[in-house]
Amino acid sequence: xxxFKLTDKLVAEIEQLIENQEGxxxxxxxxxxxxxxxxxxxxxxxxxxxxxxxxxxxxxxxxDILTELDEDVREAILNNLSAKEIAGxxxxxxxxxxxxxxxxxxxxxxxxxxxxIGDKEHxxxxxxxxxxxxxxxxxxxxxxxxxxxxxxxxxxxxxxxxSQAENVTRVHSIYVVDNDDKLKGRLSLKDLLTVSTExxxxxxxxxxxxxxxxxxxxxxxxKIMSKYDLEAIPVIDEIGRLVGRITIDDIVDVIREEAEKxxxxxxxxxxxxxxxxxxxxxxxxRLPWLILGLFGGLGAAAIMGGFExxxxxxxxxxxxxxxxxxxxxxxxxxxxxxxxxGLANDDFKGSxxxxxxxxxxxxxxxxxxxxxxxxxxxxFWKGHFYTALAISxxxxxxxxxxxxxxxxxxxxxxKRGIDPAIATGPFITTSNDIFGILIYFLIAKFxxxx
Amino acid sequence: xxxFKLTDKLVAEIEQLIENQEGxxxxxxxxxxxxxxxxxxxxxxxxxxxxxxxxxxxxxxxxDILTELDEDVREAILNNLSAKEIAGxxxxxxxxxxxxxxxxxxxxxxxxxxxxIGDKEHxxxxxxxxxxxxxxxxxxxxxxxxxxxxxxxxxxxxxxxxSQAENVTRVHSIYVVDNDDKLKGRLSLKDLLTVSTExxxxxxxxxxxxxxxxxxxxxxxxKIMSKYDLEAIPVIDEIGRLVGRITIDDIVDVIREEAEKxxxxxxxxxxxxxxxxxxxxxxxxRLPWLILGLFGGLGAAAIMGGFExxxxxxxxxxxxxxxxxxxxxxxxxxxxxxxxxGLANDDFKGSxxxxxxxxxxxxxxxxxxxxxxxxxxxxFWKGHFYTALAISxxxxxxxxxxxxxxxxxxxxxxKRGIDPAIATGPFITTSNDIFGILIYFLIAKFxxxx
Numbered sequence: 001x002x003x004f005k006l007t008d009k010l011v012a013e014i015e016q017l018i019e020n021q022e023g024x025x026x027x028x029x030x031x032x033x034x035x036x037x038x039x040x041x042x043x044x045x046x047x048x049x050x051x052x053x054x055x056x057x058x059x060x061x062x063x064d065i066l067t068e069l070d071e072d073v074r075e076a077i078l079n080n081l082s083a084k085e086i087a088g089x090x091x092x093x094x095x096x097x098x099x100x101x102x103x104x105x106x107x108x109x110x111x112x113x114x115x116x117i118g119d120k121e122h123x124x125x126x127x128x129x130x131x132x133x134x135x136x137x138x139x140x141x142x143x144x145x146x147x148x149x150x151x152x153x154x155x156x157x158x159x160x161x162x163s164q165a166e167n168v169t170r171v172h173s174i175y176v177v178d179n180d181d182k183l184k185g186r187l188s189l190k191d192l193l194t195v196s197t198e199x200x201x202x203x204x205x206x207x208x209x210x211x212x213x214x215x216x217x218x219x220x221x222x223k224i225m226s227k228y229d230l231e232a233i234p235v236i237d238e239i240g241r242l243v244g245r246i247t248i249d250d251i252v253d254v255i256r257e258e259a260e261k262x263x264x265x266x267x268x269x270x271x272x273x274x275x276x277x278x279x280x281x282x283x284x285x286r287l288p289w290l291i292l293g294l295f296g297g298l299g300a301a302a303i304m305g306g307f308e309x310x311x312x313x314x315x316x317x318x319x320x321x322x323x324x325x326x327x328x329x330x331x332x333x334x335x336x337x338x339x340x341x342g343l344a345n346d347d348f349k350g351s352x353x354x355x356x357x358x359x360x361x362x363x364x365x366x367x368x369x370x371x372x373x374x375x376x377x378x379x380f381w382k383g384h385f386y387t388a389l390a391i392s393x394x395x396x397x398x399x400x401x402x403x404x405x406x407x408x409x410x411x412x413x414x415k416r417g418i419d420p421a422i423a424t425g426p427f428i429t430t431s432n433d434i435f436g437i438l439i440y441f442l443i444a445k446f447x448x449x450x
Numbered sequence: 451x452x453x454f455k456l457t458d459k460l461v462a463e464i465e466q467l468i469e470n471q472e473g474x475x476x477x478x479x480x481x482x483x484x485x486x487x488x489x490x491x492x493x494x495x496x497x498x499x500x501x502x503x504x505x506x507x508x509x510x511x512x513x514d515i516l517t518e519l520d521e522d523v524r525e526a527i528l529n530n531l532s533a534k535e536i537a538g539x540x541x542x543x544x545x546x547x548x549x550x551x552x553x554x555x556x557x558x559x560x561x562x563x564x565x566x567i568g569d570k571e572h573x574x575x576x577x578x579x580x581x582x583x584x585x586x587x588x589x590x591x592x593x594x595x596x597x598x599x600x601x602x603x604x605x606x607x608x609x610x611x612x613s614q615a616e617n618v619t620r621v622h623s624i625y626v627v628d629n630d631d632k633l634k635g636r637l638s639l640k641d642l643l644t645v646s647t648e649x650x651x652x653x654x655x656x657x658x659x660x661x662x663x664x665x666x667x668x669x670x671x672x673k674i675m676s677k678y679d680l681e682a683i684p685v686i687d688e689i690g691r692l693v694g695r696i697t698i699d700d701i702v703d704v705i706r707e708e709a710e711k712x713x714x715x716x717x718x719x720x721x722x723x724x725x726x727x728x729x730x731x732x733x734x735x736r737l738p739w740l741i742l743g744l745f746g747g748l749g750a751a752a753i754m755g756g757f758e759x760x761x762x763x764x765x766x767x768x769x770x771x772x773x774x775x776x777x778x779x780x781x782x783x784x785x786x787x788x789x790x791x792g793l794a795n796d797d798f799k800g801s802x803x804x805x806x807x808x809x810x811x812x813x814x815x816x817x818x819x820x821x822x823x824x825x826x827x828x829x830f831w832k833g834h835f836y837t838a839l840a841i842s843x844x845x846x847x848x849x850x851x852x853x854x855x856x857x858x859x860x861x862x863x864x865k866r867g868i869d870p871a872i873a874t875g876p877f878i879t880t881s882n883d884i885f886g887i888l889i890y891f892l893i894a895k896f897x898x899x900x
Contacts, residue, residue: 226703226706248681253676260791266713267783268787274788283812286784311761315758318761318771323744337718338719341725362732377748
């Protein structure tokens with residue numbers, strides 16, 4: 001397949017057709033494009049052009065396009081649609097996507113939009129989904145699934161399944177419930193087709209089925225589904241009733257978003273932003289960490305000011321502060337990154353103290369190697385062995401302390417229920433800068449006997 | 451469902467049972483556990499215990515367990531198995547998993563293992579897969595799929611499909627090929643069941659099907675599958691023949707690994723390591739970046755040495771070098787992270803020069819805000835307006851330059867076909883440290899008229 005590539009030429013062509021109101025040409029041009037590709041095109045158009053296209057194309061296509069658009073573009077387009085038009089789009093969507101769109105609408109029109117949805121069962125399911133926290137299995141699941149009652153016969157089961165399956169894009173599994181709608185197990189299609197039509201489901205279903213609670217964290221759901229290689233998982237409520245189903249495509253998005261968030265936090269970006277966001281959004285995401293760094297730097301300056309009397313005799317010590325600070329920062333970030341990843345993947349064995357001891361040994365090994373290099377370089381360069389020794393000893397100690405801080409802080413935050421990813425990046429580098437410089441001057445003072 | 455939690459108690463119980471050679475109790479204890487959970491348990495056992503368990507349990511379970519084990523544990527266990535035993539495990543696995551395991555075996559036993567595989571077709575498929583680069587669609591795909599010839603009748607098609615489906619865990623799609631095995635399209639099960647049994651497949655198949663080339667990069671495959679919400683995608687060779695199929699569970703692993711690699715690179719960890727790896731492995735992954743940082747620090751020290759004559763009159767300038775270096779590093783990491791993510795997600799519009807101008811404006815805005823804070827603080831603290839002014843002006847310039855470097859370097863690497871993620875973290879902080887300090891002292895020298 002030739003992958004779709006958004007070109008300026010294509011966008012210009014479409015803009016021209018929109019300007020000339022050539023609806024027919026547009027429809028036939030866009031007919032062969034996948035909705036995800038059309039969404040990319042529309043993200044590049046202005047509000048009026050985008051609205052024109054959405055109104056022009058068929059609602060079975062535009063509904064899917066809407067789910068793929070950037071949030072701000074979607075918001076602008078929906079603002080230009082009537083409640084009835086929005087409801088028409090929601091009618092075409094699965095309940096989870098429809099609920100996500102409703103959650104973004106201004107409150108005053110939500111009720112009107114819902115009342116305009118043609119299929120009342122569909123509307124009811126969507127309203128059900130609005131109850132759940134966005135950040136839970138309930139907020140992720142769809143109501144579309146195939147379920148059968150354990151008391152049904154095979155004949156009835158097949159009949160009911162056929163009508164349910166019409167609303168479900170991918171069936172994946174047939175879930176079995178009891179009269180109270182409690183999840184009991186799942187059904188193998190093969191078993192269903194090889195037994196007598198009068199058999200009750202109760203006698204043939206598989207009682208083992210993985211499920212998650214409706215309040216479960218999406219990241220936990222992602223872990224379970226990818227660990228057990230599941231393509232869909234049923235969601236149950238507090239008393240075990242089957243309330244929805246999560247499919248793997250939603251989980252792929254959860255994994256991506258989580259990874260991006262962690263990456264941005266490690267880089268000192270505190271909100272979900274993209275390169276194409278406005279300068280103002282990007283500033284708000286970046287400035288807080290820079291201010292933290294600024295105050296860290298002021299703290300470091302204050303510490304160095306406290307050792308001012310050393311400057312006349314040992315100016316060279318001051319030349320090495322950026323080196324010490326950088327090494328403390330780098331080691332701290334390395335250690336915390338390993339811990340944050342280990343916590344995210346649940347692949348930790350052993351206790352916190354073992355972890356700290358290991359990190360200390362690791363830092364010591366790295367520190368001694370680096371200090372040896374530094375000692376030789378500085379000694380030859382500056383010709384003063386004791387200064388070189390003082391700097392090298394400090395480096396070892398600073399690296400070990402930095403490693404311990406980098407290990408301890410994320411573990412501590414995790415224990416307190418705070419996302420440890422927040423502790424990586426600027427937070428660790430800034431605190432390690434300050435500790436590193438303080439330790440450095442104290443040790444240098446001691447070794448040089450000032 | 452109650453999620454499985456690996457406890458010391460469970461491991462101790464299993465170790466005790468192994469010591470007492472209580473095979474029956476072990477089998478019945480482990481019967482209800484998922485293979486992914488048993489793999490977690492085995493990761494915690496020593497080599498002999500692990501081998502004992504693998505030999506004890508049924509090969510339809512142990513083969514799946516093997517695919518989930520940590521690589522070093524798996525290697526140790528396979529070392530203790532005969533070629534025949536290994537072949538027995540491979541017989542139970544899908545071709546892609548089997549090929550992955552063979553790729554890890556010592557070369558001298560590969561041929562023997564393959565010759566011991568019972569199902570010769572299966573062995574042939576596995577050998578086919580060994581040809582492909584691990585880092586390509588071919589290295590990711592499995593040979594298991596359901597395909598039918600366009601010239602078959604519906605009757606023959608159903609018969610052949612039935613026998614093929616036995617080897618395929620999840621069917622997802624039925625692919626249609628011509629006499630040369632070239633991929634022509636896919637078949638809807640519904641269409642198949644509603645036409646006359648003598649119809650030829652040619653007349654009813656859907657000619658539109660997404661596919662990827664066998665040499666395609668796994669990350670590109672992941673992008674395509676998640677963009678178009680595909681749960682499986684057929685793989686074709688250079689002349690369009692259907693050679694395999696990639697399923698979404700493999701893609702989930704690709705996305706996870708890619709995210710972890712980028713995260714580690716940003717944190718200055720150059721190899722795929724985990725918190726539980728040996729100190730030696732962790733050192734090898736971390737030391738290179740630290741050495742880079744060390745030489746960066748020596749460079750910074752050399753630059754400061756060049757401004758030594760300023761130290762007597764303006765010692766306070768030296769106190770602010772860690773602040774300048776830290777800010778340069780933070781801004782550089784923020785800029786590069788946004789670019790790396792944008793490149794990974796393909797969501798860039800506009801040219802490189804626009805990108806640089808935007809980043810410059812952004813850095814300028816952040817820089818001016820931070821410089822204003824710094825100016826007020828330093829002025830009040832040190833009481834010397836011109837020194838404070840020199841430091842603040844430098845900060846603005848340093849931040850702008852850092853932002854430009856952070857933007858330019860990953861874009862440049864990407865153009866050259868090098869993974870831009872390598873440019874984040876220590877690389878950017880180190881180079882920005884040096885540039886930042888140099889710019890700082892040059893500007894300070896100019897402003898203070900020294």
